[in-house]
Amino acid sequence: xxxxxxxxxxxxxxxxxxxxxxxxxxxxxxxxxxxxxxxxxxxxxxxxxxxxxxxxxxxxxxxxxxxxxxxxxxxxxxxxxxxxxxxxxxxxxxxxxxxxxxxxxxxxxxxxxxxxxxxxxxxxxxxxxxxxxxxxxxxxxxxxxxxxxxxxxxxxxxxxxxxxxxxxxxxxxxxxxxxxxxxxxxxxxxxxxxxxxxxxxxxxxxxxxxxxxxxxxxxxxxxxxxxxxxxxxxxxxxxxxxxxxxxxxxxxxxxxxxxxxxxxxxxxxxxxxxxxxxxxxxxxxxxxxxxxxxxxxxxxxxxxxxxxxxxxxxxxxxxxxxxxxxxxxxxxxxxxxxxxxxxxxxxxxxxxxxxxxxxxxxxxxxxxxxxxxxxxxxxxxxxxxxxxxxxxxxxxxxxxxxxxxxxxxxxxxxxxxxxxxxxxxxxxxxxxxxxxxxxx
Amino acid sequence: xxxxxxxxxxxxxxxxxxxxxxxxxxxxxxxxxxxxxxxxxxxxxxxxxxxxxxxxxxxxxxxxxxxxxxxxxxxxxxxxxxxxxxxxxxxxxxxxxxxxxxxxxxxxxxxxxxxxxxxxxxxxxxxxxxxxxxxxxxxxxxxxxxxxxxxxxxxxxxxxxxxxxxxxxxxxxxxxxxxxxxxxxxxxxxxxxxxxxxxxxxxxxxxxxxxxxxxxxxxxxxxxxxxxxxxxxxxxxxxxxxxxxxxxxxxxxxxxxxxxxxxxxxxx
Numbered sequence: 001x002x003x004x005x006x007x008x009x010x011x012x013x014x015x016x017x018x019x020x021x022x023x024x025x026x027x028x029x030x031x032x033x034x035x036x037x038x039x040x041x042x043x044x045x046x047x048x049x050x051x052x053x054x055x056x057x058x059x060x061x062x063x064x065x066x067x068x069x070x071x072x073x074x075x076x077x078x079x080x081x082x083x084x085x086x087x088x089x090x091x092x093x094x095x096x097x098x099x100x101x102x103x104x105x106x107x108x109x110x111x112x113x114x115x116x117x118x119x120x121x122x123x124x125x126x127x128x129x130x131x132x133x134x135x136x137x138x139x140x141x142x143x144x145x146x147x148x149x150x151x152x153x154x155x156x157x158x159x160x161x162x163x164x165x166x167x168x169x170x171x172x173x174x175x176x177x178x179x180x181x182x183x184x185x186x187x188x189x190x191x192x193x194x195x196x197x198x199x200x201x202x203x204x205x206x207x208x209x210x211x212x213x214x215x216x217x218x219x220x221x222x223x224x225x226x227x228x229x230x231x232x233x234x235x236x237x238x239x240x241x242x243x244x245x246x247x248x249x250x251x252x253x254x255x256x257x258x259x260x261x262x263x264x265x266x267x268x269x270x271x272x273x274x275x276x277x278x279x280x281x282x283x284x285x286x287x288x289x290x291x292x293x294x295x296x297x298x299x300x301x302x303x304x305x306x307x308x309x310x311x312x313x314x315x316x317x318x319x320x321x322x323x324x325x326x327x328x329x330x331x332x333x334x335x336x337x338x339x340x341x342x343x344x345x346x347x348x349x350x351x352x353x354x355x356x357x358x359x360x361x362x363x364x365x366x367x368x369x370x371x372x373x374x375x376x377x378x379x380x381x382x383x384x385x386x387x388x389x390x391x392x393x394x395x396x397x398x399x400x401x402x403x404x405x406x407x408x409x410x411x412x413x414x415x416x417x418x419x420x421x422x423x424x425x426x427x428x429x430x431x432x433x434x435x436x437x438x439x440x
Numbered sequence: 441x442x443x444x445x446x447x448x449x450x451x452x453x454x455x456x457x458x459x460x461x462x463x464x465x466x467x468x469x470x471x472x473x474x475x476x477x478x479x480x481x482x483x484x485x486x487x488x489x490x491x492x493x494x495x496x497x498x499x500x501x502x503x504x505x506x507x508x509x510x511x512x513x514x515x516x517x518x519x520x521x522x523x524x525x526x527x528x529x530x531x532x533x534x535x536x537x538x539x540x541x542x543x544x545x546x547x548x549x550x551x552x553x554x555x556x557x558x559x560x561x562x563x564x565x566x567x568x569x570x571x572x573x574x575x576x577x578x579x580x581x582x583x584x585x586x587x588x589x590x591x592x593x594x595x596x597x598x599x600x601x602x603x604x605x606x607x608x609x610x611x612x613x614x615x616x617x618x619x620x621x622x623x624x625x626x627x628x629x630x631x632x633x634x635x636x637x638x639x640x641x642x643x644x645x646x647x648x649x650x651x652x653x654x655x656x657x658x659x660x661x662x663x664x665x666x667x668x669x670x671x672x673x674x675x676x677x678x679x680x681x682x683x684x685x686x687x688x689x690x691x692x693x694x695x696x697x698x699x700x701x702x703x704x705x706x707x708x
Contacts, residue, residue: 022489022490022491022492023489023490024463024490025458025463026458047460048459048460048510048511048514048565049565050460050510050540050541050569051541051544052541054544055540055541055543055544055547059683060680060683063653063683063687066653066687066688067540067687070462070464070539070540070585070688071462072462072463072464073461073462073463073464073465073466073467073586074463074464074467076464113471117470117471121470121491122490125492131492131493132485132488132491132492132493133476133477133491133492134476134477134480134485134491134492135492137477144477145474148473148474148476148477149473151471151473152473155471163644163645163647163648164586164588164641164644165467165471166464166465166467166468166471166586167464167585167586167655169644169645169648169650170648172650177645177648177649177650178647178648178649178650
């Protein structure tokens with residue numbers, strides 16, 4: 001698929017990439033360029049729908065944490081967190097401060113695992129001209145191994161509270177099935193402390209690579225949870241940098257999901273406009289909530305916040321990884337084993353909302369439950385369905401910015417890089433990526 | 441339709457294919473850490489889109505297949521994967537038994553699609569989500585939701601030595617006893633699925649003080665009839681017992697039948 005010399009902007013070409021690599025799940029890209037103009041552009045998601053919302057109906061709420069985890073292998077904890085918060089809201093159950101801290105801890109584990117996986121295994125190979133982390137490990141052995149170690153500590157934190165890192169089994173309504181013992185905590189705390197300097201090095205290393213120099217800033221709306229005094233994980237109000245400030249129960253009044261023919265994930269819009277969720281949006285809206293321990297280690301890092309340069313996303317992930325390690329350290333060094341790792345609750349009928357910050361962004365759940373604790377209806381709005389419209393808008397701008405007269409191979413690689421930068425979690429969003437650029 | 445050995449760089453070739461799934465079983469590779477780099481020295485990973493290499497139609501020595509068959513396109517693709525693979529291993533509950541999404545097989549899924557999607561006609565979705573072995577020959581099944589790294593490494597190591605991998609499918613109870621766990625069914629009256637569930641997870645749930653929910657699928661020859669009786673003895677209603685079987689591995693024949701026997705009044 002060569003593009004000859006002297007091609008003008010008005011050439012009509014067709015590019016196909018049947019499988020987009022290094023994303024979670026199955027998606028496709030379809031771009032039509034005619035006479036130098038993008039005529040049609042679709043970020044296609046054809047991951048088969050698995051209909052979770054439907055088979056939750058009639059099941060006991062006690063099965064929810066184990067069921068919703070199966071929506072996503074990379075962020076099962078996020079699904080468990082949004083679900084337990086929603087159900088506890090219905091039951092009027094407050095699990096107390098120990099459970100609250102442990103939920104932040106297991107969530108930090110998932111952010112570390114997911115961010116380190118994305119930065120090193122999925123995104124970074126693009127910037128070093130290689131196809132996989134295996135190749136990256138030959139070019140940048142230290143950086144690749146540091147990434148795998150950061151991923152590893154995330155998995156350890158999840159395992160400590162959940163038994164295993166994928167579909168962990170420790171989370172229940174009201175708290176946890178088992179509290180870790182002091183010996184477990186001590187081992188994990190030592191590992192966390194060892195990795196803090198490595199996460200700091202990652203932030204500075206990524207700042208030096210300066211991925212943001214690859215593309216200009218764009219205009220978009222950031223959306224994330226915001227908490228009164230913490231960097232948001234499980235709780236907060238939904239806010240945007242354009243004035244939105246709502247309780248999570250008001251989501252439906254502002255955000256609307258649409259089905260489009262080219263995606264099995266519903267597109268979600270805020271006031272009819274695309275918006276961004278995820279690490280960069282979170283950091284844009286919550287950088288003032290980073291603890292001093294994190295801020296002191298990133299002084300001098302050229303990351304002006306808020307940033308509307310999407311290629312600051314990797315750096316945002318690294319800052320969040322550093323935050324997670326500090327948060328984990330602070331929770332673990334004050335750890336006290338409770339008498340019981342959960343609280344009792346009374347099953348009650350009602351409607352409840354759960355909204356938490358999955359590694360890839362805001363994950364909103366709504367459940368209606370009957371008096372026997374059976375799910376009557378469930379609605380789940382995952383981060384990737386919210387980012388889809390933003391990804392399409394970004395692709396349009398980015399491809400025009402680098403010039404549609406560029407060689408097909410250049411356009412294709414740039415488009416893939418733009419998409420991967422969002423860390424789309426496609427299995428999650430449906431409910432695969434082949435790139436087709438048709439120029440006719 | 442055995443293909444010839446397609447060694448690349450003197451190494452056996454491996455592909456990892458995804459069908460309808462959550463991607464969690466591929467993480468058994470991606471979460472290996474340093475051993476992932478070592479694995480890449482032992483075998484040539486020719487197709488593993490989530491990690492980078494894409495060669496969907498490549499002929500390989502070992503194909504790992506994640507996910508169940510739930511669309512027309514998947515139905516056609518699994519046949520090509522089989523033709524192109526010398527040794528095919530299903531990984532996880534979705535590929536091996538259909539997974540959680542196979543719950544649709546027992547209901548009217550057209551209604552379900554319409555319940556989630558305003559325009560179901562845009563979708564290529566079959567009425568069922570089915571295991572790989574229902575469509576093509578499978579050489580080895582690795583159960584689990586999710587499988588873990590040890591399972592895949594053990595399988596690859598055996599195959600590299602020219603030995604057929606052996607999978608232990610004893611009841612979870614045996615592992616649980618060896619680990620010295622306190623039985624949650626005996627001591628707490630929990631409806632633990634351990635007696636009818638295959639081992640492989642390390643008896644994680646009982647270790648957490650909770651009942652096993654059978655994510656590793658049915659054990660060899662599970663005595664589901666007397667197990668259901670035991671659950672009744674613990675005070676569970678037939679629907680609750682049926683739900684215990686009709687969960688992660690609902691489409692595994694032993695579990696589907698056990699659930700029918702309970703709610704159907706148990707005519708055998």
